[in-house]
Structures are given as structure tokens and as C-alpha cells.
Amino acid sequence: MVKGFRQIALLTAVSRILGFIRDTVYAWVFGLGTLLDAWNIAFKIPNLGRRLFGEGAASASFIPVYSEELNKSPADAARLANSVISALFVVLTGIVLLGEVIILLLRNYYYTSSETRLALNLTAVTLPYMIMICLVGVIAGLLNVHRHFAAPAIAPIIMNLCIIAGALAASFMFPVSMKDKAAISAAGYTFDQPAVKQLFTLAVAILIAGAVEFAVQLPPLYKAGAGLRFAWHIYTKPFKKILTLMLPMVIGLSVTQINTLADDLIAWWFSASVEKGKFFTLFGNQILYPMERGSVSCLNFAQHLYQLPLGIFGISLATALFPVMSRYAARKENGNLCKTISLGMRGSLFIALPCSVGLMMIAHPFISVWLKHGNFQAKDIPYVTWPLIFYSVGITGYFMQHIITRAFYSLQDSKMPLRSGLIAVTVNFILNLVLIWFLRAGGLALSTSLCSYLQVAILLIALHKRLGGELLCGFWKTLLKTSAATAAMAAAGGLILFLLRNFPSEHRFDILRLALVIPVSAGAYLLASKLLNIQEIALLTAKKGQNIEDTLAQDQFKDQ
Numbered sequence: 384m385v386k387g388f389r390q391i392a393l394l395t396a397v398s399r400i401l402g403f404i405r406d407t408v409y410a411w412v413f414g415l416g417t418l419l420d421a422w423n424i425a426f427k428i429p430n431l432g433r434r435l436f437g438e439g440a441a442s443a444s445f446i447p448v449y450s451e452e453l454n455k456s457p458a459d460a461a462r463l464a465n466s467v468i469s470a471l472f473v474v475l476t477g478i479v480l481l482g483e484v485i486i487l488l489l490r491n492y493y494y495t496s497s498e499t500r501l502a503l504n505l506t507a508v509t510l511p512y513m514i515m516i517c518l519v520g521v522i523a524g525l526l527n528v529h530r531h532f533a534a535p536a537i538a539p540i541i542m543n544l545c546i547i548a549g550a551l552a553a554s555f556m557f558p559v560s561m562k563d564k565a566a567i568s569a570a571g572y573t574f575d576q577p578a579v580k581q582l583f584t585l586a587v588a589i590l591i592a593g594a595v596e597f598a599v600q601l602p603p604l605y606k607a608g609a610g611l612r613f614a615w616h617i618y619t620k621p622f623k624k625i626l627t628l629m630l631p632m633v634i635g636l637s638v639t640q641i642n643t644l645a646d647d648l649i650a651w652w653f654s655a656s657v658e659k660g661k662f663f664t665l666f667g668n669q670i671l672y673p674m675e676r677g678s679v680s681c682l683n684f685a686q687h688l689y690q691l692p693l694g695i696f697g698i699s700l701a702t703a704l705f706p707v708m709s710r711y712a713a714r715k716e717n718g719n720l721c722k723t724i725s726l727g728m729r730g731s732l733f734i735a736l737p738c739s740v741g742l743m744m745i746a747h748p749f750i751s752v753w754l755k756h757g758n759f760q761a762k763d764i765p766y767v768t769w770p771l772i773f774y775s776v777g778i779t780g781y782f783m784q785h786i787i788t789r790a791f792y793s794l795q796d797s798k799m800p801l802r803s804g805l806i807a808v809t810v811n812f813i814l815n816l817v818l819i820w821f822l823r824a825g826g827l828a829l830s831t832s833l834c835s836y837l838q839v840a841i842l843l844i845a846l847h848k849r850l851g852g853e854l855l856c857g858f859w860k861t862l863l864k865t866s867a868a869t870a871a872m873a874a875a876g877g878l879i880l881f882l883l884r885n886f887p888s889e890h891r892f893d894i895l896r897l898a899l900v901i902p903v904s905a906g907a908y909l910l911a912s913k914l915l916n917i918q919e920i921a922l923l924t925a926k927k928g929q930n931i932e933d934t935l936a937q938d939q940f941k942d943q
Contacts, residue, residue, distance in 0.1 A: 394536035395695045401543035403753060406687055408547055412554045412581065414758025415677030415766070417498050417572075417656060422582050423683045424647055425505030426589065431644050432475070432513035444628035446524045447709040447793055448621050453528065454713070457608065463621050464525055465614035470622075471521060475514045482510050496658050497572040498676075501579065502651075508586040515593030522600045522611075528706055529607040538596040545595070549588025553581035628792065631801035638784065638804040638838055642811045643686055646827040649815050650678040677766065678824045684754065685770035685828060692738035693781050700730055701785035708793035721853040724790045724846070728854075729861040731782035733919035737869045737908050739778040744876050745900055746771050748893035755890070769825035777832025780839050787842045794849075803841040807834040861919060868911035875907035876900045 413419040445467055452460035486507045490500055516538075523535030557577035572579055604611055616622060655661045655672035662669040704727050711720040746768045755761055788800045811834040818826025847854050879900045886892040912920045 394533065394540065395699055398536070398539035398543060399691045399694055401540060401547065402687055402691075405543045405546050405550070406684055407753060407756060408550045409680075410684075410754040410759035411757030412550050413680075414760070415680050415763050417501075417676045418578055418582060420651060420654075420676055420679035421498065421502040421505055422585065423679050424502050424651060425509050425586070427644055427647055427683075428506055429509050429511075429513035429516070429589075431640055432478075432517055444625045444792065444797065445521060446528055446705060447712065447795055448625050448628070449525065450528055450706065450709045451713050452621055459621075461609050462614055462616050463619070463625075464609050465612050466616040466619075466622055467625060468518060468521055468611065469613050469615060470617055472514065472518060475517055479510050479514055483507055486510075498656060498658055501572045501582075504574075505582055505586055508583060509589050512589050512593045515597045519593075519596050519600055522604055525609055526600070526603055526607060527702060529609070531603050531607060532703075534600050534603045537599055541596050541599065542589075542592045545588045545592035546585065549585045549591075550581075552588075553584035556584065557581050624795070628795055628797045631797035638807045638834070641804075641808055642831045642834060643682070645808070645812055645815060646682050646831060647679045649819065650674055650682055650824060650827060653819060654678050673819045674823050677763070681763075681766045681824050682770050682827060684750070684767045685774050688749070688753075688771055689742060689774040689778055689781075692734065692742075692778060696734045696738075697731060697778075697782040697785055700727060700734075700782075701789055704786065705789045705793065708790055712793040712795070717850055718853070720790075720793070721850050721856075724786065724850075724854055725856055725858065727786035727790075728783060728858055729919050731786055732779060732858070732861055733865050733912075733917060735779040735782040736865050737872050737904075739775045740869050740873050741876070741901075741904055742775040742778070743772050744873065744880065744904070745897060746775075748896045748900075751888065751893045752890060752897060761888075766824065769822070770828040773822070773825045773828035774832060776829065777835040780832065780835030783839045784835055784842075787839060787846060790846060791842065799842065799845050803838045803845075806841065807838040810834055810837060861917065864912075864915045864917045865919075868908050868915055868917065871911040872904045872908035876904035879903055 409419060409422075413422070445464075449460055449463060452463050486503050489495065490503050495503070519535070519538050523538070526532070526535055557580040559577040559581070574580070574583075601611060653672055654674040654676050656676040659672075662671055664670070704723060708720060708723050711717075711723060747764060750764050750767050750771070751761070754767065755764065791797065791800050811830050814830035814833065815827050818830055820826075822829060843855075880896065883892070883896055883899070886895070909920070
């Protein structure tokens with residue numbers, strides 16, 4: 384498990400670094416405003432499909448059943464895998480065709496602004512990406528069962544490289560200044576404008592990325608003995624079991640992604656613009672929009688930053704643990720299953736809590752260094768900083784969501800995550816509509832964070848009733864020690880920032896702040912963890928081949 388976790392984490396780290404470069408290119412080329420907002424919504428929709436049907440519901444429902452079949456008969460398991468991939472391809476193609484028809488009807492027969500038409504047209508181009516990336520997600524789950532982690536983790540790297548290349552190519556082929564973009568915004572958006580052509584060039588780059596990502600998965604797939612071919616064994620008991628598990632998982636495993644899409648859509652609807660004006664009318668009253676165009680992009684920049692630790696550590700840990708949990712669940716070894724879930728919970732806490740506090744500390748200088756280029760101005764930095772701070776509040780909740788939902792899916796129970804997900808999505812929507820009037824885009828971020836803890840609480844109570852007291856064994860001890868180590872980290876980092884408080888807010892000094900604060904804070908946290916004997920540090924320091932499950936479980940369960 385350690386090897387898989389580290390391999391996924393390393394490649395994910397490379398992907399996230401490229402993701403930061405991608406967002407820097409976004410900021411440089413587009414700046415904050417309608418253009419980047421429209422792009423973020425258009426790309427978020429097929430990307431949500433990947434979360435729901437690819438690496439989310441389909442993969443999570445497929446892995447436990449496929450693991451069972453692989454133990455019984457590799458030939459039957461191969462037929463099952465090909466049937467799932469074939470059926471998913473057919474269903475996704477139908478969804479994409481239906482989506483294209485709906486977009487066509489909205490664009491041609493329903494009155495929309497030129498801004499909304501731009502977002503719809505971009506979505507129409509990017510929607511086929513959903514098919515390719517969802518298939519990549521399912522194949523990734525299959526390869527993980529066979530202990531191959533590299534090719535699935537390379538896929539996001541390919542995507543980011545294609546986006547960076549596409550955005551840079553678009554800026555050189557269709558050059559346009561920020562002043563020109565402001566004039567276009569006032570006149571409305573049409574396809575013949577250079578700024579709009581930039582966006583559609585980017586959309587084509589996404590389709591190329593999807594094709595390459597899919598192609599990269601094929602060699603290791605054939606090497607694992609699970610060659611890809613069309614199959615339609617959809618009436619077998621294992622396939623029906625996957626289908627039964629998957630449908631509720633669509634919401635249960637993707638609550639955070641659904642909530643962030645809701646954040647984006649609400650930010651789009653409740654943002655003022657040159658075309659819409661500053662007010663909207665409700666029951667005959669004029670009401671000032673709580674946000675402005677660019678809010679969607681601010682949320683997305685903040686999401687990408689808080690998702691850095693989530694992607695490198697949280698999802699990597701959950702991905703590496705899921706086959707282990709599935710194996711214990713299939714063997715009815717509830718004791719080992721409890722220990723593995725406890726390991727995931729404690730590991731999540733150990734990594735997430737300092738990441739949350741650390742991001743809050745470095746938010747302003749990091750965003751300055753990261754985004755303040757080209758069309759992204761210094762005045763835009765606070766609009767990204769506050770959503771990031773509020774998203775950071777929920778990092779521990781986001782980590783634990785992935786562990787606990789996969790624990791239920793390893794038990795082939797998808798109903799409880801569905802119920803908790805529906806509650807979280809509903810509460811998030813209500814909180815969004817309330818908090819935007821007080822905290823603007825930050826309110827959308829805070830709502831998502833709070834709802835992550837709500838879902839974790841609901842699932843923990845249900846899982847505790849089902850598996851017993853060992854589930855949280857050692858958790859409170861780890862919480863206490865981790866909080867102390869995080870306080871030491873915050874004190875060390877805060878001291879550095881205090882000593883540099885009189886330095887100007889310029890790039891070179893912000894780089895200096897980061898260059899000092901990050902290593903000093905990380906060193907303080909690791910040193911405090913060592914002194915406090917926090918066992919979860921083995922996630923980062925265990926030697927290759929070491930059985931980390933036994934290493935961590937030994938200390939936490941020795942008194943039982």
C-alpha cells in the first residue's frame with residue numbers, strides 16, 4: 384500500500400504543479416472576467432462527469448465486485464471488465480448526445496445573454512471529453528486492482544500539458560489585450576472575436592488531451608491481461624451488482640464536486656456584468672448583485688489550491704486504501720477492515736490539518752506569486768484569497784469524505800452515502816443562497832466546507848453502528864497530538880511572517896516569504912510530530928516494502 388500511495392502521490396504532485404502553471408497561464412491570458420468564468424463552467428461540466436461516472440461512481444462500484452470475480456476466475460473478471468467499459472461507453476455517448484441537443488435548444492429557442500450563449504457553446508465543444516475521461520477513470524480502477532498506479536496517475540499530467548499548450552497557442556494565434564476584452568464585453572460576445580477564438584482553441588486542446596489520456600492506459604491494460612474489447616454480458620449477477628451499487632454512488636461519492644459546481648453556477652447567476660447590469664429585479668424590487676463577473680474564476684483558482692493537498696495526499700491515500708478495504712470486506716474480515724478505515728481517518732487528519740492551517744497562512748503571498756501576471760492584477764488577489772481561506776476550513780472533511788464513502792462501497796453499501804450526499808447537497812444549496820449576501824464568493828466556499836463535515840458526521844455515525852468501536856480507536860489521541868504539532872507549525876510560520884511584515888508586497892519579497900515560511904513550517908511540524916511520537920508520520924517516512932498497516936495499527940490497537 385505504501386508503494387502505491389507514494390507512486391500516486393508523486394505523479395499527482397507533478398500534475399498539481401502543472402495545474403498551477405496552467406492556472407498561471409489562465410490568469411496571464413484571460414485575467415478575471417466573463418471569458419474565464421465561461422470557460423470554467425464549460426470545462427467543469429464534463430469534468431464533473433469524470434468524477435461521477437469515471438473515477439467516482441463507476442470505478443468505486445466496479446473495484447469491489449471485480450476484486451471478488453478476480454479471486455474466483457480471471458477469465459470471468461476480464462469479461463466483466465469489458466462489459467462495464469462497453470456499457471459505460473454506450474451510456475456516456477447517449478448522455479453527451481442528449482446534452483448537445485439540450486444545449487442546442489437552449490441556445491436557439493430560449494432567450495439568453497451573449498455571455499450565457501458563450502458558455503453554452505463552449506460546453507457543447509468540451510462535452511465529448513466526458514466520454515474519454517470517464518473511460519480512463521474506470522480503466523484506472525481496473526489497473527489499480529492489478530497494482531498498476533503509474534498510467535492512471537499520468538492522465539492528469541497529459542491534460543494539464545495539453546491545456547497549457549492550447550492556451551499559449553491561442554494567445555499567440557489570436558492576440559488580444561485586456562482593454563480589447565473590456566470593449567468586447569460591453570458589445571457582447573460573437574465567434575469572430577479573437578478573445579472568443581482563444582477559448583475555442585482551448586476547448587479543442589481538451590479533446591486532444593482526452594484522446595491521449597485514453598491511449599496511454601491501453602499498454603498497461605493489455606500487460607495486466609485485461610485486453611480491451613467490446614463485450615455485452617450485462618445480464619450477469621456481478622454486472623447487475625455493479626449497476627445496483629453505482630446508481631446511488633453518483634451522488635454519494637461526488638458531493639464535494641457537485642457542491643463546487645453549484646458554487647460556480649450560483650456565482651455566475653448572482654454576478655453583475657456590463658451586459659446584465661448591477662441589479663436584478665425580484666417581486667418588483669431592484670436588488671444589487673452580491674458578486675461581479677470573475678467570481679467563478681476566483682472560486683476555481685481557490686479550488687485548485689485547496690485541492691493540491693487533497694489530490695496529492697487525500698485522494699492518493701483513499702485510492703491506495705480502497706482495494707485493501709475491498710479485499711478485507713470480501714473476506715468478511717471486519718477487524719482488519721476497521722483497522723484500515725481507522726488508518727485512513729488518522730492519516731487524513733495528520734496530513735489535512737496542517738495543510739488547512741498552512742494554506743491560510745500563505746494564502747496572500749502565494750496567490751500573488753502564482754497569479755499576478757499579465758491580465759491578473761494586484762487588486763484581484765483578495766477576491767481569490769478569501770474563498771481559499773474558507774475552502775481550507777474543510778480540507779480535513781474533504782479527506783475523510785473519500786475514506787469513509789469508500790469504506791461503505793467496499794462493503795457494497797451505496798445507499799447510506801447517497802442519503803448523506805443528498806442531505807449535504809441540499810444544505811449546501813440553502814447555505815449558498817444565504818451566505819453570498821454576507822461573504823460573497825467566500826460564502827460559497829464556506830458552505831461547501833461546512834457540508835463536508837456534515838456528510839462525514841452522518842457517515843461516521845452509521846459506520847460506527849455497523850462495524851463497532853474500533854473504527855475510531857486512536858483517532859482522538861491522533862487529533863490531540865496533531866493539533867499540538869500544527870500549533871507548533873503555525874507558531875513557527877507566524878513568527879517568520881511577523882519578522883517580514885514590513886517588507887513590501889512585491890513578487891521578490893513574496894517569494895522570499897514563501898521560501899522561508901514553507902520549509903520552516905514543514906520542518907517544525909515534522910519535528911513536533913517526531914517529538915510527540917505521532918505514528919501516522921510513517922505515511923511519509925516508512926521504507927519501501929514496509930507494511931504500513933501493521934506499523935500504524937500496532938501502536939493504536941496494542942491495548943485492545
